[in-house]
Amino acid sequence: MFDIFKSMLKEEWRMHSNLFGNNGFSFFPVFIFMFTFFVSLVLPIFREIFTYTQIALGMHYLFLLLGGMVGAFGLIGREFMNRRFGQASLIAYSSRTLPVSERLIFANFLAKDIVYYFVLYVLPFIAGFALAAALIPAGNFHSPVILLTLLLTLSLSFMIGLSMVFFLSTVYAHSGKLLTSGFLAGCISLLFISGNLDSGSFYSLPSLSFFLRPSKSQFLLSSVLIIFPSALSLIFLKVDFPQAKKSFPNSFSRLCGEFGSYRYAAFVAKDILDLKRSEGGFGKLIFSFLLPAALIWTLLSALGTVLPVLNTLILFSLVLGVLSSSMYNWLTEYDIFASYACFPLRVSDMMRSKLNSYLFLNLVPFILLILLTFNKDSGILLPALLLFLSISFYMVSILVYLTGLSPSINLYNGRTFALYTFSVMPILLVNVILSMFGPFYMLVDLLLLPLAFYLLAQGFRKWDRIESPRF
Template identity: 70%
Template sequence: MKTMICRDFMFDIFKNMVKEEWRMHSSLFGHRGFALFPVFIFLFTFFVSLVLPVFREIVTDAQIALGIHYFFLLLGCMIGAFGLMGREFMNRRFGQASLIAYSSRVLPVSERFIFANFLGKDIVYYFVLYILPFVAGFSLAAEFVPAGIFSIPSVLLTLVLTLSLSFVIGISTVFFLSTVYAHSGKISLFCLFIASILLLHISGNMNQNVLYSLPSLSFFLDPSVSKLLHSGILILVPSALSIIFLKIDFPQSQKSFSNSFSKLCRLLGSYRYAAFVAKDSLDLKRSEGGLGKVIFSFVLPLTLVWILLSALGRVMPALSTLTIFALVLGVLSSSMYNWLTEYDIFASYAFLPLKVSDMIKSKLNSYLFLNLIPLAILTLLALKNEPGSLIPSMLLFLTISLYMVAVLVYLTGLSPSTNLYNAKTFALYTLSVVPLLMLNIVLSMFGPYYSLVDLLLVPFALYLLGKGFEKWDGNNCQCF
């Protein structure tokens, strides 16, 4: 009887966490907008997969599988990182509201028990939101076009399993790294940073077969019990260690910091947005995770992307690895705008003589400063690997980064992290970005200097920013 009660209670917590996730998102942009999000994923995957025969003229089925599995591995890492910031996000946006995951003080269960449910909730929730509609769209397209091994029903069922495994490996890895970070702080952060730099350094000499050693991918290509067990180990061991050594701080007093604001303002000078940039810098440093966000949300995914592209460059020499990396870097750098706006709401500044566009411009100033990080990484990699492609790669990165943030500003204003989950907004965002990325991948085959055509995007991006400022100034209630 006691076992049954415990099991029922655990299921109740899990069920309420799923409801909480739904309510959190739907309260921000409506039930219908969020419910249509997986429908859009399904339709987008379906239409993109219709050109699969064209891709199969360039890459093999194994390489397509490699790209898909690493995409979901990367997605799992990013979802895990966002989940870890959930408590602070909820507190900043909704006052005293908090996630069930951080309510063990008022519930008669342990923190580990709640955290295990939280991890399970993320897996099930995003499986339904991302993986299921993706594979469904992929399999429907296979009914209309030649899709090689992907047209076989048993292979598609295996794809559901292995993409899920890749996704969960990403989540469990990030949870484990965050647990290590919680215990050892700056030391572990420094070790992660050094490890990322070393991986970026040796990636050009890595054998492409190393990428195929990902157990979920290797199981898809050649199923065996041992590979399935290896995938399980990569999931269960980090997850178990994260739960066993879980550390959630409940500070008894308010945090206090020395006055750094005035010093930063003097350092930045007297231009209009200096005070806002200083505030963003302090918010990023003092928020939960601090500078660890740069490692977990940017440097680690970036390292994975570079290793993947380096291996693909050996298989497809026509692709310029550095040019494609600069393109991806421009896309990933736009996520830094999400960091800057994640904890701020315009209501906090409503008593000041400011417009919404002033707040957005201040975030864009901070965004420009943060872009020095990816620009430095790109420069170092270019000097080491393709010195002749440095200038066009830098211009490509800066142009794509400007265009991406302009699209984000126009579509989402000060709330990109939440508004992008609206199906209509995400559809417009995808249609604005994906064709451009595909065009650049094709142009990269003809040489790095063909990417300079992207400079034509600069006046359009500036125009889009101007229209975005007008839009959100006239509709500032959506920014609260």
């Protein structure tokens, strides 16, 4: 068993280092350490706005979502490898050729994810935070015992998120429609009951409760939330080995016809079909967008009752603009320009087509924001919508300029991720501060639009100079 575990660790490192280069990928945890350190240096300022428990809450839910994202990335590994590298495969999906059980292989896969991403994400974060806490008066966080407890509880939050997504993947393998319907109903319920939840509801996360009030019961409950879903996933594991290729009816011509004479009709139709037929299909809208949006809306609603100076709808518009940029990743995840090299197309033509598909997908958050605004405060509909559109357009322009048609790959390069973070974080911080003075201060974000258009033009020229894409 340990040999499989070691081989999976080596495989994960080699896959990432081949994709991003040894130096680029090695810098990624270093950047997380440095970024956390410099952000933590302003912790005394945060303490004037947020309490000790609120800062702890944000950290633990961040790592809960991070664990979920890592688990979700593991789920699409098979399709990603098959679409990007047809001749390659992960050890986890080679159980037919190995003289060991599928359950043993996937138990190692889960353990590998926990260890690998603990070193990649959790440890650099804690190290940066601990160094900053040692240099500044960080209140309750200054104690070495508290820092060690934080390391343990953030790790627990991370593993809870990962094991939950691993369990959901097993449910999805048995009944995708049931899981999708349940999640959609859950997201809608969260959006509408959020106003009736108090801030204390979010402190019931066992790992967070253990950090705030250490007790054996909370530690045991956290362990149960990690072990029980993982055990169920392994017991009811379902790995499909289809004997025949999938076949679909010809929908391309019909979709193109519905778009009429629209210039990018064929490209948008292809993106819709790719999204529909890829792993998870339109379920990506639920798992990768609606579910996080519902959780963030619920958190912001509870935070708004504690800090009335924060405008919940404006902050949610800001977050929604950031979340929507992930849709560009979906559209470019499996498509590579080499497949179109025989056509009279440039890389920039493909980028423009993806941006058109991105605009269509943005109708989902746009409508969601309109419904929430009318339900809560229709008076700030205009600034909320303009903020969302400005941030969404700016975020995707940064992605286009820095990553081209491979954002899911290039963002794992430490240098690229650093440039992306420093291009985005100051804008988001300024918007959070401006939101405290009034919603119509958000109109200043319209100044981002000329910058976004400039970045897009530069990005098109930059990636057109690339003669042969790497992937």
